[in-house]
Amino acid sequence: MNKSRKIKITELNRHLTCFLCAGYFIDATTIIECLHSFCRTCIVPFLQKTNQCPMCDVQVHKTRPLLNIRADKTLQSLVYKLVPSLLKNEMGRRREYFASNPDARRSLPPNAREERGELGIESLFIYTDDEDISLSMEYRLPRVAPPHPPPPLADKPDNDEDKTAEESAERKRRHSNTNGTGEGELVDLRYLRCAAAVTIKHLKKFVRSKFGLDTSYQIDVFYKKSEEEALFDDYSLMDIAYIFSWRRTGPLALIYRIYEPNRKRRKISKVKSSTNLKKTISKEKSSELEKTAVVEKTSDTNSNGRPTSSYAEKSSEPPIAHTTNNVIVST
Structure with missing residues (x-):
């Protein structure tokens, strides 16, 4: 916007x-x-x-x-x-x-x-900054279309009178929220009396303090009869009353919705992941070589603590290390 x-x-x-x-x-x-x-x-x-x-x-x-x-x-x-x-x-x-x-x-x-x-x-219908305006704040869930729309209310069976009150209420609630066109499920309703100079930013701050939300949560406020576009933060209650021709016949009806923050995951590219894999393998090889060298050094000492003749003294050829499944075998 x-x-x-x-x-x-x-x-x-x-x-x-x-x-x-x-x-x-x-x-x-x-x-x-x-x-x-x-x-x-x-x-x-x-x-x-x-x-x-x-x-x-x-x-x-x-x-x-x-x-x-x-x-x-x-x-x-x-x-x-x-x-x-x-x-x-x-x-x-x-x-x-x-x-x-x-x-x-x-x-x-x-x-x-x-x-x-x-x-x-x-x-x-003139409003002043110091005038008190009564308003209602309704928290409704976002309008989401269900995967399978429920049957209309007209298609109820003959024995619908035998159903419990809870089943009938649940059926009406599901019908009122079909195809994403309903107002959504009402979660919280509060009535406030504020000065006409109070802005939407102040109302969002009030909602955050009531629910204990941090700034990562997004809050949108709408006028109840016009939910196409969220209200600006600098709009005052007096501005909203003039824009939507509020006539003091009831509380100024507002709706607010809270959206959870998106948890972004870091994407690792194939080139970067292959490089990290090579570094890990090289570190494993170097650690295995160090362990083999320590084992050979300890095996070349006899029981009296004197060093025995190493393989290098018996043969002029250097030792060959064979790698099998990341295990170092010295010959």
Whole structure:
């Protein structure tokens, strides 16, 4: 997998800030003619004085420029997600304003929750770094196809009611893990509550400490509804919630798998093995020759301790050593 690169928010500020107030977009509004965006409270007073875009000077409308501007909910949602504290602070300022100005509050329609500051981060699915996220960690065995697939559940015999509960459960378990398409056998399930800034690397470290695993074991973490690709180590829980559109309807379901390290065996080439064999044979021959020389030296001494005449004194020919099955025989 390719390594992901983190982008600082400062690199995106020119796409997220208003040209008029130099702040992050609040109620982002886009001009239809040139697609330039501004804060609504900034562009409306500006267009009341002129009918041209403040950035490119294009004519918005001849007489009524406010007709050619639209609220950009998508852009505003991106700004809230990239700057998580912005929504919380803005809603707080609006509540304080309308609390001190009750007449302005009565002028708003009943369904204008966002304008009154009553909109929470839960309704827009905005997550913050300090928010606690509930998640489940399931340890499932890798999906492996069995050698002989079990019969389908529809083909059960008539006397299936007489079977024990254990046999029925085993049959269902084998059926749920056929052809490598099932989720695999559930081994361990844990429920955690972590900050949204916790990364996949932290979760892998947690798994290693719980099972006492060293770094040689590989751990892959997947989102339960999308197991095609393992999650990156630098992904935070907030990133996963945004990527897979988690809506807080239940725990953030994650699956992890543990793979044993591969024990690599050293392969000895034929040339290297034959060389080692020759060295071993030569060492055996030299040791046998040394033993034979010691035996001959001891046999040449008589009982009085005086050396007797050796074979070399009786004959001018040197002794010949015959080798038979790695045994040295002197003649």
